[in-house]
Amino acid sequence: MAAAAAAGLAMRLTQLNVQVSGGKLDPTKGLFAPMSSQDVYVPVTPGITFHFENYGTNEIRGLYDMFIFSINLEASGARRNVSQMTFDETFLLTDVILWPLVAVRRRAKKVWPEGSTGPNHNPCLIYDCAMTDTVQAISLILLGGFIIVGVTNLARVTYRR
Numbered sequence: 001m002a003a004a005a006a007a008g009l010a011m012r013l014t015q016l017n018v019q020v021s022g023g024k025l026d027p028t029k030g031l032f033a034p035m036s037s038q039d040v041y042v043p044v045t046p047g048i049t050f051h052f053e054n055y056g057t058n059e060i061r062g063l064y065d066m067f068i069f070s071i072n073l074e075a076s077g078a079r080r081n082v083s084q085m086t087f088d089e090t091f092l093l094t095d096v097i098l099w100p101l102v103a104v105r106r107r108a109k110k111v112w113p114e115g116s117t118g119p120n121h122n123p124c125l126i127y128d129c130a131m132t133d134t135v136q137a138i139s140l141i142l143l144g145g146f147i148i149v150g151v152t153n154l155a156r157v158t159y160r161r
Helices: 002-020 129-160
Strands: 040-045 048-054 066-071 091-098 103-106
Touching: 002 040, 002 048, 002 066
Parallel strands: none
Antiparallel strands: 040 048, 066 091, 091 103
């Protein structure tokens, strides 16, 4: 069931991304981008449809535990016969998201082939992207204040002599 849910979610998100981009996938947008603007319904089996709800800027809820797997690097070797490998040899459990906390618990480090960093990702799933603009504005204001104080003190020291 978990594999069907993961495959169903991946297919549904891909479908929504293709619809938004006019029939093509936009490589600059993350796979999960549609979840930030709408609820996502994922039919998994004929009688079961998962519903992922968007609660504000950075919170997506689904009433399900999620187990995130990656393919073990050993399984991608040319000399390995994947049909003879066990599930544990083929897949590596990298993350677990337990409901109701909806917080990712890292189980193992994700290792990408060839030293790659993996596909493009959207940092908005990690933190509120609107927050970065605010932090940047505050940092610039503080920097400006420090420059003004520095120039004022330099002028004071220079003209007092």
